[in-house]
Amino acid sequence: MRMTPRGLLPLLAAAAGGLMALSWSALPVHAQSGPGARVAFVDVQRVLARASAGVAAREQLEREKAAMQKQVDGHRGELEKLRDELEKKGQLLSADVRREKQETLERKVRDVRRLVDDLQKELQKKEQDLLAKVLQEVTGVVQRFGKEKGYAIIVEKRGASVVYGAPEADLTEEIIRVFEEDSKKAKK
Secondary structure (H helix, E strand, C coil): CHHHHHHHHHHHHHHHHHHHHHHHCCHHHHHCCCCCEEHHHECCHHHHHHHHHHHHHHHHHHHHCCCHHHHHHHHHHHHHHHHHHHHHHHHCCCCCHHHHHHHHHHHHHHHHHHHHHHHHHHHHHHHHHHHHEEEEEHHHHHHHHHHHHHCCEEEEEECCCCCCCCCCHHHHHHHHHHHHHHHHHHHH
């Protein structure tokens, strides 16, 4: 069984919509509905796909996934050796020894299945933690950007089900730029 993380980006639509909607609900009602109110959208999935923090998070998950896969592959090799030994030498062994080896094989198969399940859960939790951290940072950048530029509301393109968005209302590239600038400042 190959372990595959669900991926940062597929989780994003639901999580980003909820997280960002909570932060926008604090806008005063008059700011949301006044004449000439500025409204825009951001594609948070694209921000995560292109911003260095999102790329770094995906790379970290891939490294951890590879290490976990290596661990599982090692156990699988051990199982294959036991299975081959039992198939090749099974007829030559006494009934008690054969039964003992069969039980050992079955126990090890159960252990590997449990290990795979545990590793998948661990990887999933790490993925969720990384996603939440990066989403929180992106949300902060969007909030600050919106306040500084005088937007009444900025919605997440996918979570808000934007059916049409004029290209000039798309702030994604600007958010990526600001997010990258903030990340570079934080590293100094």
